[in-house]
Amino acid sequence: MSVYTELTHADISTILADYNIGTLSSFEGIAAGIENSNFFIDTDQNRRYVLTIFERLEADELPYFMYLMKHLASNGLECPDVMQRKDDSLLFEIDGKQGCIVSCLSGRTLDELNEAQLTSSGQAMAQLHLAGSDFTMHRDNPTGPNWLAEHIAAVLDKTVELYGNTAADLLRSELNFQSTCELPALPCGVIHGDLFVDNILFEGDHVSGIIDFYYAHDSSFAMDIAISLNAQAVLLCDADDRRIKAFMNGYQSVRPLEKEELHALPLLLRLAALRFWVSRLFDAIFPRGGAMVQTKNPEEYRQKLQFHRN
Missing domain, CATH: 3.30.200.20 (Phosphorylase Kinase; domain 1)
Known part of the structure; x- marks a missing residue:
């Protein structure tokens, strides 16, 4: 926006x-x-x-x-x-x-969510997944494996120059790892695909609205959860376990996850972190002009990827 x-x-x-x-x-x-x-x-x-x-x-x-x-x-x-x-x-x-x-919905966006707000956010995401269950139009994932490989190739040389060999090696290593992984068939449908804190409106601790659906597409619900956990709950701090649990408790109070979804989450958290790191690298290396343009820091998602790998 x-x-x-x-x-x-x-x-x-x-x-x-x-x-x-x-x-x-x-x-x-x-x-x-x-x-x-x-x-x-x-x-x-x-x-x-x-x-x-x-x-x-x-x-x-x-x-x-x-x-x-x-x-x-x-x-x-x-x-x-x-x-x-x-x-x-x-x-x-x-x-x-x-x-x-x-x-225009009521409420306001927040810079950081507390545990009660994370619980409400999880509930809202599950409600979104259920509300879209009978939507008949389809859109493929715009940032799938081919997108990842192409964008990593595009940023690799400049990543070495700006962020060093360690960052470039991490990109290559994670892409290779993800290319060898096979997930079971997971429950799928419409996902938001970009549920960061600036796309959620709150009144107090309660979600009053979800906005910006322009990354929405058909994918596994667990991938949407992984994207949102990285964006909302993972702050690379000692409270992350509680924060993740708060979001998950809220989600599962509306739509309980299947065993396969829970087992897939660690891998999807890595994939989601890689996807947003690459996107931010691309925007930082190839910026677009504009009157009021906000470019987000790629380093945040490199750290989140490393956190999940560890």
Whole structure:
């Protein structure tokens, strides 16, 4: 949720003319995150929305996310609902890019979660997995084995230059290890794929909403759990065991895990750490320009990968 495309008051007013949600009162760019251009917009109907312009996603991928959010919202998940235009379409176009407007949820994001909040986050993730169980559209994992191999090859030389041979050796070693591993068939469905703390809204210790579904795809639910444990619970501190347990207790209070899922988690925690380390390395080595761009530190996920390997 960075700002790569800048919009004026007139631009947004023109976009809103094709909706029935009022006229523009004010707007501001959202600087958190790294994928799309996002703005808070307020209308004369005293409602706040989030306007998103898609910077990386292909146009043919976007309907999946629009219909997924509408499906999850209609099935009781606290997540953004996509606003329909006057012609019932869900996407607008500006300067050759597509965008959407979604409802703005209550609550706020936190920099770090306590154990009660981790429990609530685990419950919310399980609710997401259940709410999406009858969603009929499909999207493959965009960051699977081929993506990993290609992106590691792209960053390897620069990784040696910036972070040293030890980091590059770790990339090679973990990629080789993961390529030799075979997981059993695990329960699968729609996963969020990016449930970091900046994608969860809280009121007190309770999750009030999940946002930013643009990494969603079909994969094992256990992989979603591994991504979220790394992002939310693993702080590389003495309390990590309790924090992981808090999230897992919350998740399993809604959807108990099968034995095979529990057995797969250690491997998936390593794979998830590798995937996000590589993504951050790529963004750090090949940065994109923008008005308000946030690039996240790759070193955090190198340390998390090493923690799981140890």
